Amino acid sequence: MSKRILGIVSILMVLSVLLVACGPKPYECTDSIGCVTVAPDEPVHIAYAMVIAGPDATLGIDSRNGAELAVDDHGGKVLDHAIKFDGEDDGCSAEGGQAAGTKLAADPTIVAILGTSCSSAVRVAMPLWSAAGFTVISASNTAVDLTLAGNENQHPGYLRTAHSDAVQGKAAAEFAYNKMGFRKAATIHDGSIYAEQLQQVFADNFTALGGTITAQESVDPNQTDMSGVLTSIASGAPEIIYHPIFIQAGTQIVRQARTTSGLENVALMGADGMFSPDVVEGAGDAVEGVFVSSPDFTTFGPDYEAKFLPAYQAKFGSAPLSIFHAHAYDAMNMVLACVEKVTVKDNDGTLHIPRQGLRDCMYATKDFKGLTGNLTCTPTGDCADPKIAVYEYHAGEYPPTKIWP
């Protein structure tokens, strides 16, 4: 009796084991920080965190436009899933970064984030996003420390297609010293890490070349009256003022420097944060002869002129508003390429995207043919192929004209 029961039980057991083996094997996520599962009818969610409102909005909106064009080039789909591209305003500030960071970090459907626009924002947001397992790639953060190995502001999962300011500040110093022959310079920053580090890189390189820094001043990003700071700078009689800040305060400096006694003929130079039609509008006639450093658009591949710009014009009805649209386009393409590479797709169309796998794939990017050059990422996420040029503004004209190198 007991023998029969035992026999039946053992037969059942063998059958059940066989059944399990024959049925579809569920995907098992072996990724060290987890996977994103996308059901067959769900979109792949890529978020942005860029400055899309306020006085610096052109910077973020321009990058978002670039990324949207990359999505369009993929027909709005990756691995037959729609791409959902939405996001938050980073406010171009630490406060904005905190808000956008917290909100996005709470959304587990997000695979990757494009952003932020400003280094101040990502410095606060990145610890949250890194812990949430996101891959983050910025098209316009240029602060040096973000990709500097062993630095408290360098976090796993962070990459950028923008150039580091170590490159931009050096180029600006070389332009001022070698090309223009200036020997005395003053700098102004606005307390943001972007501006503070950039002016420091400039100052270090300018001093190393043999020049003198007469003052390193700072202003508030919302400040309108610059008379105090400009008078202070004028007392050192510099030949050039380097003010790598943003549009609102930057245009006021340009306007008021011209009417400050002792600074009537001083050269003014901004950085990529002041490369915008708003500068021409905001500074009026005073913009004549102002220098600005920026990525060198003439070195962008032939597709930039032939395909990207017309597509931008057609979709958004204007020429690019700022300078990081191509970097954002490349960033989005890199993310989509890696998503295609590492994702495991079930027969029913369900996607499993391993988070660490995606990061590894991004960091391993080598010779990626982008608009901004051949992108190769360092282990800390510096992916840019940086070529910096200096442009000169003329009253009522945008874009400014390239004068160096």
Add this chain to the structure above:
Amino acid sequence: MLKRWRQTVTWTDIVVWAIGVAIGIAIIVGTIRTWQAGQYTAEQWINLTISGLKLGSIYALIALGYTLVYGILRMINFAHSEVFMSGPFTAVFLAKYLDSIGFYNTYPLISLILITLLSAGVSITIALLLERVAYRRLRFAPRLVPLITAIGASFFLQYTFRGFYGNDIETYPNFDFLKGTWTIGSIAIPKTDLLVIVSGFMMMLILYGVVQRTKTGKAMRAVSEDKEVAALMGIDVDRIIVFTFGLGGASAGVAGILYALIYQNVHFYMGFIPGLKAFTAAVLGGIGNVVGAWLGGTLLGLIESLGPNLFLQGLGIPAANQLKDGIAFTILVFILIFRPSGLLGERISKTKA
């Protein structure tokens, strides 16, 4: 004597006084060291003073709006910074249009009057709407309620105007006749600055005249003393309050145009910082007092403009100019501690709503 002193003075007082004295010494030491360093020429100090005066005039004009409303209603109208923003942010489109048809610099005076009228008109409208929609129903509510409503109204107005005109910075075209400087003695003053300083002073005189010399002004003072009794005497309290808001709006609208003449750039967020500074100025001068608002604004402008270079730099503080807002608000805190009624005191006596 000593005993009485020990009873009335608390440790908090001593600490606060000590901080005050320390700051005073720091200011004196910093100033002396800056003078000894001799980094700036006399001309540069004069330029900084002029720039402080012009900034102060604008603060003063905005502060008049805070002060008038406070005098009557005993409430801080925090949405006043948006009343200030609404005028010039609207008039910029008229200015640009006039510039595009070539009228602007051909008939500069007419253009200036037109844009000032439009700016003042819009600011008055916004101020009156605020009073009617946001404050009138709350007139007898606890004081905190209209205060919070004011902050809400401020955000509402900011983002409404952003919705109307967008995010971008708009720029006033330059008036050719305001370019360059006038020389008085050996001092060259930019024409725009002189215009701003003189208009600010005139506007203060006009408002002072209205409050002190006209029948409506008398009614305003009566309402601020006691609303009920004023009503019994046959004064239409609602009408007086509306008039006060209108007056504040007009001065904000004019301030907006003066601001635009100096800085050219206007945007939806432009009211916030000047609004805060003007509030500080109103408190500094003694809120509720028209002359006090002008005095407070002018002083604040001067301190902000001269302060960083005068004493912070002498103390060896790097990049001193970013602390100018810090100076302004430190002053606010110290006034609230040492002289809550402001420099000229509160003219209207004790009765609290």
